[in-house]
Structures are given as structure tokens and as C-alpha cells.
Amino acid sequence: xxxxxxxxxxxxxxxxxxxxxxxxxxxxxxxxxxxxxxxxxxxxxxxxxxxxxxxxxxxxxxxxxxxxxxxxxxxxxxxxxxxxxxxxxxxxxxxxxxxxxxxxxxxxxxxxxxxxxxxxxxxxxxxxxxxxxxxxxxxxxxxxxxxxxxxxxxxxxxxxxxxxxxxxxxxxxxxxxxxxxxxxxxxxxxxxxxxxxxxxxxxxxxxxxxxxxxxxxxxxxxxxxxxxxxxxxxxxxxxxxxxxxxxxxxxxxxxxxxxxxxx
Numbered sequence: 001x002x003x004x005x006x007x008x009x010x011x012x013x014x015x016x017x018x019x020x021x022x023x024x025x026x027x028x029x030x031x032x033x034x035x036x037x038x039x040x041x042x043x044x045x046x047x048x049x050x051x052x053x054x055x056x057x058x059x060x061x062x063x064x065x066x067x068x069x070x071x072x073x074x075x076x077x078x079x080x081x082x083x084x085x086x087x088x089x090x091x092x093x094x095x096x097x098x099x100x101x102x103x104x105x106x107x108x109x110x111x112x113x114x115x116x117x118x119x120x121x122x123x124x125x126x127x128x129x130x131x132x133x134x135x136x137x138x139x140x141x142x143x144x145x146x147x148x149x150x151x152x153x154x155x156x157x158x159x160x161x162x163x164x165x166x167x168x169x170x171x172x173x174x175x176x177x178x179x180x181x182x183x184x185x186x187x188x189x190x191x192x193x194x195x196x197x198x199x200x201x202x203x204x205x206x207x208x209x210x211x212x213x214x215x216x217x218x219x220x221x222x223x224x225x226x227x228x229x230x231x232x233x234x235x236x237x238x239x240x241x242x243x244x245x246x247x248x249x250x251x252x253x254x255x256x257x258x259x260x261x262x263x
Contacts, residue, residue: 007096039075158232214250233263
């Protein structure tokens with residue numbers, strides 16, 4: 001897999017430029033096309049928000065200066081007009097290799113996207129979703145990557161989704177929390193597989209009962225000095241709908257570095 005199309009969500013909230021700067025850096029690194037999807041949640045088909053014009057101007061200037069291929073998508077003006085904005089964004093995700101969103105939707109005035117916007121994107125995307133924390137500067141990521149590994153289909157999917165990023169990292173650390181008795185053979189199989197992809201990785205075993213797995217992973221992020229976390233998501237059904245599992249929800253709520261969610 002290669003990153004050839006990156007989709008970044010833009011809105012008038014305070015963190016849109018942080019997401020854009022990181023998206024541009026990734027597009028340059030991977031020689032990818034960048035699509036900026038503008039959506040703030042305010043109603044009205046065909047309306048042009050005053051913020052949209054200014055953000056588009058900055059977007060076009062920055063991508064031009066960066067020398068990358070890019071396009072601007074106004075969520076309010078694309079057809080079909082009666083389709084909810086959230087659904088339009090999810091549909092566009094089908095044509096991207098990586099999606100970049102903020103940790104949570106921001107409120108400004110009486111306008112906002114749904115409060116669970118980021119969670120709904122992660123659950124529905126079918127693509128790796130890079131979530132940028134609500135605090136901190138992240139102009140560049142991927143030098144030191146930590147991958148949470150539990151084994152099985154979900155972990156495998158997350159690892160494969162992250163390979164384009166891992167291939168360009170200086171350090172890759174696989175972290176296993178309370179692994180089983182086949183830890184050593186699993187480590188050898190994993191590191192051999194990654195070596196075939198020209199990725200050198202180290203493995204870290206963490207044995208703990210308390211705090212929970214989410215806190216353990218976030219503590220490991222700090223100890224390893226990682227600048228990118230990769231997590232495979234195990235979903236659960238709650239109140240009749242698909243929801244993030246407890247580990248995914250904890251990381252989404254308390255993340256300190258950009259995190260690649262894959263499910």
C-alpha cells in the first residue's frame with residue numbers, strides 16, 4: 001500500500017491549520033495528492049461561509065508553496081444537496097488512502113459538527129484515520145512510531161495500514177501488553193515480516209494489571225518518546241449501535257500525540 005491520496009478535514013475551528021500543515025508535510029513526503037474537505041456543520045446547500053473563503057485562500061497558497069498536487073472540496077456545494085454533510089464526508093473517504101481529522105469537533109458560535117464526528121469517522125471510514133490532538137504542535141511526525149500489537153486480524157490490519165509510514169520511520173517499536181506464552185516466537189515472526197518490508201523494529205513487552213491497557217499504551221508513548229501511535233480498534237455494540245471499545249475510547253479521549261486508528 002502507498003499513500004497517494006490524503007484527505008484532511010478543515011473547518012474554522014482553532015486547529016484546522018495544524019491539521020493542514022501536517023497534511024502538507026505528509027503529502028510532500030509520500031508524493032501524494034492532498035484534498036482539503038471544508039465542513040463546519042452549518043446548514044444550507046450552496047451557501048458560502050465567510051470563513052470558507054479565507055481558509056480556501058490560505059489552503060491554496062500553502063499547497064502551491066509546497067509544490068504538491070491538491071484540490072479543495074466545499075462540502076456544502078457538492079451534490080447531492082439533501083445528503084447530510086457527515087455522509088458526504090464519509091463518501092469522500094472512499095477515495096482516499098489516509099484521512100486526517102481533529103481529536104474532537106470544535107464549537108464556534110452556534111455551529112458545530114456532531115460532537116461524535118471523529119468517532120463516527122473512525123468507525124465508518126474503512127480507511128486509516130490519523131487523529132490530531134487538540135493540544136500541541138505537530139508539523140512533522142513518523143520519526144519514532146509506536147505500534148500497539150495484540151495479535152489477530154485487527155492488529156494485522158493496523159500494521160498493514162501503517163506500513164507506508166513505518167517504512168520512513170527511524171524507529172519502530174511494537175508494544176505488547178500482557179502477551180501470551182508464544183511471545184518470543186511472535187516477536188521473531190513480526191520482526192522478520194517487517195524486515196522483508198525494509199522496516200527494522202524492536203518489540204517491548206509490558207506486564208501489568210493496573211492501570212488499564214489504554215493508560216499503559218499512553219505511558220509507553222511517553223517512555224519511548226514516540227511521535228506517532230498506531231492502534232487497531234476492537235469495536236463493541238452498545239445501546240444498539242457500534243461503539244469504540246474501552247481502549248480505543250480511552251486513547252481517543254486522552255491522546256497526546258497524533259494517532260493512527262485502524263479498524
